[in-house]
Amino acid sequence: MNGTYRAIRLEKTAPSFREGCVIRDVPLTQPGDGQLRVRNLYCGINGIFDTQIARNSVDYVTITLPTYTGVEALGQVEAVGPGVTGLAVGDAVVTTRFTGGYREANIGPAGDFLKVPSTDPDWLALCSTGVSAMVALDVIGELKAGETVGISAAAGGLGHFLVQIAAQRGCHVVAVCGGAQKAAFVRSLGAARVIDYTAEDVRAVLDADYHNALDVAVDTVSGAIHDAFLANLANHGRLVVGGAAADLNGKPEIVSGPRIANAIYYKGASVRGFMNGLMTAHWPAAREKLFALYNEGRIKVHFDDPRYHGLESVFDGVERLLSGASSGKVIVDLETAR
Template sequence: MLPAHYSAIQLQRFAQTFREATNIIELPLAQPAAGQLAVRNLYCGVNGIFDTQIARDAVDYVKLTLPILTGVEALGVVEAVGEGVTDFDQGDVVVTTRFPSGYRQWNIGAASDFYKVPDARPEWLVLASTGVSAYVALHHIGEIKRGETVAISAAAGGLGHLLVQIAKNLDCHVIAICGGEKKGEFVKSLGADCIIDYRTTDVSEFLNAHYKDKLDIAFDTVSGPIHDAFLDNLAPHGRLIVGGAAADLDGKPEVVSRPRIANKLYYKSASVRGFMNGLLADKWPPARDALFADFIEGKLKVCIDEPQFTGLEGVYDAVERLLSGQSMGKVLADLR
């Protein structure tokens, strides 16, 4: 029997931080309608930059009407099945990556929004969400080829640590950019060939000295000087993938005066490519299949950030942990 109520984090106002913009509320829990599932969430993935932008109403592709629930991806157990649903049974472990499915104890949604995973380990959630982003970005936007030279910003993060491994599994030479000795050792353990600590080393000077015009793929989620350094050192036919702009979180991109980007691309036949995972949903199922197979075979390691964040209250601390720049691997919250 389903409980009468459940708790969720609801965006109730726009503010500068996720904590200021939201409240934990109680909502009635209805039986699933035809074509729906009722899922008890066990884990949710935390996306602190996205959450902060949502709190500020700064995500152009998400039209918000207050109040609205929050969070994106979650792993849980099917507790009830609506009429007409034949592909799921009570007790199945499922994942969803549909906003706003994450920061809530229970999720009622269309069966088509969920897919089964082998068991309740949180690693499946990481692979099905952040892992899919990494795979699709490298394979379908970056058109990665075996043996290429690949540079990755924020390489110790939830996305970055998977990008490193996917590239290494294709025998690529991986340049990992991260901050601090501990993170450097972490990405080295994942196979990175060259580690640049941006806190102690000028990334532009290092790349100019050691990788001048040698970056086949550069994956950037930071923007700012690292983006510029990548752009300056693309190889002939190199591809700079823009997967985010953490340095522009305040919505005030730096205004720069420099030659137009065509001057850096034309003579190399290079390109800058935007990566928006939501526009590539048709690529998600085969990406999941490939990632799951590699994980089962031991070719891919999923790293979850060490601090344990528990319950919906823990989501707030998890968001702030991610924004602090201290996290390594994927940040999750345990909702059990």
């Protein structure tokens, strides 16, 4: 890297991630006490989060401009600072700390990194999005074997893990996605019923075929899909809210219908917020379960096609994810030469 590396830095608030960010050269220094220096090989794209960061619309993250960006990266340890144990030069590691993702190198506390078996990008997706899916279902959703589970954005990075995990538990998965290609993909993951929202009305299908039948529903979309899930929760059903892509403009939702009590009181149902960053105590157990499924070949990682290469293409990856066209996890290979 010739004494420097490149990183994407947000330098102004803007309507989009691309408009607010600049790629900057950063000095490549030695790690200090308790630190690692890692050469990043892959980064994971979180387009909604990135866009909201650019707009300064993430309530739980306080940013001071300029700030570096990105959350997820997989890399290889290049240097180990004094006092670090259990990690060595050449080890593969993953980080899921904000500002550690969209950069060609990363220097930070050893505790910010998790050692993984190899630099295969599967481990990036498993440690980040896969763990989120496991925690959302097991801890927040309290999923039980054989339940009926609704999943929105089922072909996406999070959704494709949710479908597989639920199917592995013998659950009847009702997956919502857009387009015939995505529907076929989600069906191949084990979904029992796929609702293609471009060809079917989600609320009508659920009202007809899954009336008051959803034991667990995981929604990251909000809007009409959230309402359809909420209306069709079973007795003691749990609606897990993991995002609100339909509200990307950063404005709070407007209550224009009956309040939520009408939908949950008589069923003893609940609506539960899932914020993975607040669930760190549950990550180790989730990793153990998820990694076992992966090593047994019962969970597979799917990456979006096309694949992106080089730090510059992070912006294209963000826009690809926001377009709704992606299937599986969107990542960038950072190793491509400048």
